[in-house]
Amino acid sequence: MGIDQRVRCMLPTSASFLQFGAPKLYRGEFASLELMAALNASCDTFLDVGANVGYYTLYAATRSSRTKTIHFFEPDATLFQQTRANIEASNLNDVFGHQLALDQSVGQSVFLPDPDNTLVGRLAPHEQQPDTTIESGSTSVLVSTTTFEAFARAHSFRRACVKVDVEGAEFRFLAGVGDAAELIDSLIIEILGQALADGFVVTASRALGMHAYYISRFRLQHSADGQFDYVEGEYNWLFSRLDPTALAERLVGTDFTVESGRCARLNRTNK
Numbered sequence: 540m541g542i543d544q545r546v547r548c549m550l551p552t553s554a555s556f557l558q559f560g561a562p563k564l565y566r567g568e569f570a571s572l573e574l575m576a577a578l579n580a581s582c583d584t585f586l587d588v589g590a591n592v593g594y595y596t597l598y599a600a601t602r603s604s605r606t607k608t609i610h611f612f613e614p615d616a617t618l619f620q621q622t623r624a625n626i627e628a629s630n631l632n633d634v635f636g637h638q639l640a641l642d643q644s645v646g647q648s649v650f651l652p653d654p655d656n657t658l659v660g661r662l663a664p665h666e667q668q669p670d671t672t673i674e675s676g677s678t679s680v681l682v683s684t685t686t687f688e689a690f691a692r693a694h695s696f697r698r699a700c701v702k703v704d705v706e707g708a709e710f711r712f713l714a715g716v717g718d719a720a721e722l723i724d725s726l727i728i729e730i731l732g733q734a735l736a737d738g739f740v741v742t743a744s745r746a747l748g749m750h751a752y753y754i755s756r757f758r759l760q761h762s763a764d765g766q767f768d769y770v771e772g773e774y775n776w777l778f779s780r781l782d783p784t785a786l787a788e789r790l791v792g793t794d795f796t797v798e799s800g801r802c803a804r805l806n807r808t809n810k
Contacts, residue, residue, distance in 0.1 A: 540594065543601035547628040549621060550592060562598065567772040570756050570795075571727050574777060575702055576602045577793050578725040584696035586687075587611040588641050588712065589704035593622035600631040608633050608696065614640040614650050614682035615660050641705070642684035643714035650682040661706040686715030691722050703728040709739050713746060720747045726778040727754070740765035740776065749778040752786070752797070759786065761799040 540548055541561040563569050572595065579585050579599055587596045590611035599609055613619040616638065623636045640662055642648055652660040662682075691699070701723055705712055709730055716723070726747070730739055740762060744751045752759040753767035754775045760767050761783045779786055783799040790797065 548625045571775040579700040582698045582700040584699040585609045586701045643711040662708045688717035688719040691719040698724045700725045709734040729774045752777040757794045
């Protein structure tokens with residue numbers, strides 16, 4: 540995976556696209572990986588929500604300059620077990636896995652793996668109840684869920700850097716933050732087309748009390764109203780408590796530039 544010589548990984552054959560030898564070739568994610576590493580340096584906890592094969596988890600674990608607690612969340616049983624095994628094989632400390640989805644409530648939800656891609660899955664619409672969607676021969680499975688707020692209160696961290704990739708369940712994650720928003724220092728989240736169209740950027744900014752920035756490679760476009768200049772393949776956003784001037788100061792020494800006052804039209808592009 541090109542992350543670090545300490546990392547020992549077994550990957551499913553469907554993850555062959557990850558075997559590119561260097562993170563800088565990870566299209567659509569490398570800038571976000573570097574941004575996470577830079578912002579995570581001043582946090583006490585990193586949360587990888589929707590960890591998949593654990594790329595962000597492994598990246599954070601090998602780049603922390605001091606002891607830091609890392610939690611990864613992956614509801615898919617196969618991906619979770621593979622990621623946990625890779626963490627153990629790499630002898631990485633203070634990394635804890637949870638076979639959970641971070642949702643808007645604590646309990647269970649229906650999870651829909653993609654039959655054509657073992658690396659992709661999503662939570663079913665919340666109105667779909669388990670007893671009406673789980674049928675004989677269905678590919679749907681029940682997964683355990685918790686909320687960010689419940690998990691944060693149980694683990695007593697103070698300042699978290701959070702990465703979220705939940706394949707269309709952005710509003711559900713946000714609803715689960717509840718009254719624990721102050722515990723999030725930085726949030727890097729993939730926002731897909733429907734959530735953009737439904738105003739997630741502005742809604743999240745107000746709910747979290749944070750500034751929104753579209754991650755356009757190494758350009759961070761500040762957006763007060765959800766407008767941004769879309770770059771093909773880039774779906775990640777940063778939510779930060781820092782305004783553009785303060786964020787630029789915090790990122791001194793990195794390759795990032797911070798732009799303010801985006802006036803471009805909202806590009807509602809579906810992944």
